[in-house]
Amino acid sequence: MEKQLSKKTLNKSFWLWFYGNLTCFSQEHMQTFGYLSAMLPICEELYAGEPDKLARSMKTYTAFFNTEPQIGAIVVGVTAGLEQARANGEPVDDETINGLRAGLMGPLAGIGDSLIVGTVIPILLGIALGLASGGSIIGPLFYVVTWNLFALLGMRFIYFKGYQLGGKAVEILVGEKAQAIRESIQIVGAMVIGAVAASWINVSTAYKMLDANGEVIVDLNNSLNSVYPKLLTAVTVVICWWLMSKRKISPTKVMGILVVVAFVGVLIGFFNPGLQY
């Protein structure tokens, strides 16, 4: 008789991945234990009473795994489907499964990092920041609800698509239509981040040129803002971008550079937060 994974087992496997993909993270094995725990209910159901086959299949998943864990749900779904095929005697071996896993890890990490962490989360956080002005609780609540719904439903969808369609399911994420959607969402991301930068970052200079009588001739901050509002903020962002992407300086070091810039700027009077008790 054909072996068929029950809905209950698949759900259990999905939730184990959803919750446990990174709970026992180490630099050496990364998501491997999350993967093993998500595959355990699958293998136990397929090979009940066959300890040899159970051992063989669990051994397959001891191979290293690491990707963007949320979009990686699709890989767990695909291997659940492959394992079921293997249990039914189809020609699926360790190499098929681990070749597929290794082949998908890199590209999916790239898509996941740029689309989810680099675009969707910043867009939702950007809107939430707007809603949180004045300390309103609507901002954080908006993010908690929209992000978790999006992530949970999205992960469930790709996990079960992966299980049903196998390797072909990856087309949903990397196909031409998916690419068109991705590029469109990235436009929203870039624009929202621009608006976030302009609304929330405030770099200004205190430099004023005075004449002999102490009258202000040039108020640098006002002059710059009349050229392009928030010019100094825009320039600071672009310089940070240039340091990181063209000079390959790490974010932590760029922060260190800014500390030096701030110190020198305060010394020569370019920056002055204008504090008093």
Next chain:
Amino acid sequence: MEISWLQAALLGLFACLSSMPGLGGTTFGNYTLGRPLVAGMVVGAILGDLRTGIMVGAAMQLVYIALVTPGGTVSADVRAVSYIGIPLAMVALKAYGLDPAASDGVSLATGFGVLVGTVGTVLFYLTATMNLLWQGIGWNAIEKGNYKQIYRVNMLYPWVSHILCSFIPALIMCRLGAPAVDAIKMYLPMDGLAMKTIFTVGSLLPAVGVAILLKQICLKATDFIPFFFGFTLAASMGLNLVSATVIAAMFAFIKYEIKTAKLATKFAGGATDTDEEEDI
């Protein structure tokens, strides 16, 4: 403002849940509870000042708006930023008598939070290293066929790592932070060079957060156009973020329509080609 042992312990618990690799899971732990904006709400509720918490969290969120951890390399640790940095920033604001809504309050909070977050990176490496112990137990159990142990290795034993590397640091730093902040205030008056520098750094740091994100989406000069379009909408035209998002969505919609139209012509073209070949 004092933080009691009970409040500090609650903050410690949230630190365990929210970190990368946290025990609240990736989606709800790291990407929800670990985001400074959400953490601001949680910390505000624990310390009894929701409004200040959310405002401090919002200010700090900007620095970490795109905190990507590719391949497990981190530049800041969210548990430290969110559940040590935010409470201490709130204490500092109260100590200096600053309003979290004013720009100097925002700068102070950001400066404080980022400092703590950068120092907290060490917590991430300690947790990840300690998890190797549990994984060692796991490999042995798999050898012996004792598979149930995998669940405990993956979801139960890491609590020990977190009690040592998340709970205790947050508990102690939050509890003892308030007197420390008072001491700092004694030695560093607000009109001195050191505080002026901290405030200025606080106003510059969010630029790094935005630049980290731009590094991923802007590879060539033209990629900056949508960014500056959004920037101009807010800076020059005074639109708020929700309105700017709606306009952005319209542009994305147009781009999508053009892309799919191109795809359609490509496929249609392909089909005609094969037809012709069949005719021949």
